[in-house]
Amino acid sequence: MTQTESPAAGRGNSTDHVRRHNLATVLTLAHRSQGISRSQLTRVTGLNRSTVAALVGELVERRLVLEVDADVQGQVGRPSPIVKPDPLAVAIAINPEIDAITIAVVGLGGTVLKRIRYATDHEPTAREAVNICAAVIEGLRGELETGHRVVGIGVAVPGLVRSLDGVVRLAPHLGWVDEPLAEMLAEATGYSVVAGNDARLGTLAESTFGAGRDLSDFIYLNGGASGIGGGLIAGSQALTGAAGYAGEFGHTLVNSMGTVCHCGGVGCLETEVTRAPLLALVGLTDADSDELENALVASESADVRAEVHRQLDFLAVALRNAINTLNPQTILLGGFLGSLYAVAPAHLNALVAHQPLRASREGVSIGRAALGSNLLMIGAAELAFEAVLGDPATF
Structure with a gap:
């Protein structure tokens, strides 16, 4: 790493x-x-x-x-x-998902100034996503150019992104393979573009502004419409892997008798712990993580509680593996994973208290990501801000 x-x-x-x-x-x-x-x-x-x-x-x-x-x-x-x-120095943040593309304007200091969620009725191709983003950004251009200074665009992608050039090697739920997303967005918008894995950027946001701000060793797990990913901070440093692909916790084996995943494996965490049945059980078809959580917490349905427990059982298996392997001090849950935990925290706590090795689990706490539905926007913006933070004299 x-x-x-x-x-x-x-x-x-x-x-x-x-x-x-x-x-x-x-x-x-x-x-x-x-x-x-x-x-x-x-x-x-x-x-x-x-x-x-x-x-x-x-x-x-x-x-x-x-x-x-x-x-x-x-x-x-x-x-x-x-x-x-200065919040008028801004980055444009983008997060494509299978059911929507979210675009935000984020100021220095991690302040989300505007957020637009553009719902789609199918999984957008990379070119469709670029066209949607370009159209939304063009609609914002007058406002941005009169009052703000745009440093660039950061994209949080639910998949494997090559850090060298922003090529999406694989976003299985979106069906993207070897898509030069950063290059296409730069051509379409005229702004510099940097892309990275969504969960890794969520980890960056939480460690900079959120619940991981004062933690030196933690795992962040995010659940979204396009699956589950994560990131790891160890010794106050982000571990990204040789090419930037580390943190694919969604493809941890949790059920050897499970279904085939988009990745080709069987029984991955994200085939057992998914957002779609939760939405269906609370009667929602389109919702961000905050709206889904409110509906889950408010529900008194036995079916909702049973599904939450079932998914937490499989999540606990993945956490057991992570704790035994990585020995974190804290695990932070974001997206719909945080919503599952909000419904039945005692259930997951009890499983994690007994399943990992005793020495590894001692002192491990489970918590919620603090930035809510703005988390990936802030993380994507951090990617765009890296250049100006590294050398302000060029801005």
């Missing part, structure tokens, strides 16, 4: 020839904290106050951060101004 460290990681340096590194350090801290005082920047980076002031001033000029007065209530002395990411 490989991991590339962000160029903005670590402490700053006050010499002139690393000004770009220092700009990246300050912008990344402001972005991830969603607001940090100048005095804190001085302390964290190790740079002197005048250097930090100059760096912040340059980022303000580049319209990447704002300086605002601190809340002085209850404070003694002159407060340090707060450096906040």
